[in-house]
Amino acid sequence: MRPGPAEEISAAIADGMIPAHVYGDPEVFELERRNLFPRTWVFLGHTSEIPHPGDFVLRRIVDDSFIVTRDDTGRIGVHLNMCLHRGMQVCRAEMGNTRMFRCPYHAWSYRNDGSLAGLPFHDEAYGGEEGLSRDRHRLVAPARVETYNGLMFAAVEDPGISLEDFLGDFRFYLDLYTAQSESGLELRGPQRWRVNANWKIGCENFVGDMYHTPYTHRSVVDIGLFREPKAHKRKEGVLYHCGVGGGTTYKLPPGDFTERMRYVGYPDIMIDRMAALWSEPQRRMVGDDGFMVSAATLFPNLSLVHNWPIVREGEDVVPFISLRQWHPVSATETEVLSWFAVDAEAPDDFKADSYKAYLMCFGSSGMFEQDDIENWVSITTAAAGSMAHRLQLNSRMGLLHDGGQVGRPLDDFPGPGFARVGYGEFNQRNWLQMWSRHLFPPGAGDTTGRDTGGER
């Protein structure tokens, strides 16, 4: 029997080659829609987006719309935006505050915890509780909803693993972005826009592509947005990969923890909080080894970025953090959701400057993002062509023909997983292998999302 597309893709990827059509093929998208997204933890938003009882935002997992609420008791809930009666979408606003979602069709109404509160003519039409018992009806929920550092995730079907276990040791790195004080992050946004690019390309770029920075982002270096022309220094950074996530770092000039945090623009009051909150190895990664987190991706489609441009003529740099989701619309279209994120306890003037730094670099108008997405749209256009079925893209950077590797993992890196200095596509290959395992239907592949046998 001829192997199916999932088998062919997996075999090529195990060898570091990527069948080009995976970035533009509706058949592959259908495998992702059916087998991947319903069966892993998917990011929905951050608790700071719904701080008060009754607050809600609307978010999607592929083509399912979910209402993410904080109910009257303060609990987070996630419910499918589909009326139990005839299927109307009960919520048509993308954000707001309400105690009740009333379906516009026949006016069944649901509390903000998803339970059915009432329906018109309950007695006359249904014979009251005997015909339709209200407390046995609530909006459909995903199998699991859990949060970590305020990041809210849902799994449509039970992935058989808790969110914490899914994140595993990647939390070491995630904390550097999301836990700079006890209060954690607050998010602004998202900006949303649609681009004619396949969703996977952004994930792979952020998980480990330090190699593109010097050329793709040449223009932002040209205009002096950074303290030092640093694009060519990219190869001095470390690539790390750990379970379901991986990312890139910059190597900072000599200094201790405080000096290096100051170098990227953090004020002392924030540095003190991070020093108190972070573990000794986390502090050592920055303070002793001088590696500062930059881009990262958490499988499947959440990326993070941290950078530090100059926001005012003649002044020092200011760091910013962005969370971004590559929301799949089709094989050739992605909706980008890009949030500005900042430590909730940061001083107000830091928050204002950091926001400015974000807008200049990332998001719909960001000067980095513009050139990134230009590449991804172009790849997707080419990958949707029929010749793409005959081409395997070379994603073997760091591998030798004889199976050996260029360089080797650091053995004294303070963080979990593995890390190595310099360019390489180790992280992209790990991401792709995780992805290809999820193309198979239940039972046919490892679907726990765990990186059970990734490349090191």
Add this chain to the structure above:
Amino acid sequence: MTGTTSGSGGKFRTSLPHDDPRHLIAHHFLNEEAALLDAAAWHLWLELLTPDITYLMPVRVTTMADTDPSTLGTHARMDHFAEDLYSLRKRVERLSGGHAWTEDPPSRTRHLVTNVRTFTAETDPPVPEPTGVGAVVEVESALLLFRSRGDDRPPEFLSAGRRDLLRHTEHGWRLAHRSVTVDESVLRTQNLAILL
């Protein structure tokens, strides 16, 4: 006749008549500006800005009709643009530096400016002459931006309203503030490597 009328939608301002000198100045300014933008004359465009320019484009969101009308449809905490002269200048330097790949090949744009409505703006201290140095004019316009790139992608449109403050400086009329109210919550454009 400038003033306000009250209707079912609340206060609705009436603009200056179209033969008012302030309207003629504002309309002329917007057309000249659009010509510069469509010609990618970014550096000349920068010269039209006051040093204290604020240039905003808030993110629009879909909210229910009963939401507080003052924030209706606008995400109070997020923008596509929140620029000052420094960041606008950096954007222009990037676009004209030869390495902004997303604009290479460049977009072919057409800034279609219409529905121009001009209003008197108070100044402090008041200017004796309504169009003299120091005078400020408020102008609203509708913008339809057509953008085409390459030959294998469909063109993109951005529809927006703009509210500008024009100030008469000793160098001439300059843009002191712009806020762009884009008409989509999810932009259908690859990026904002353009100016509105």
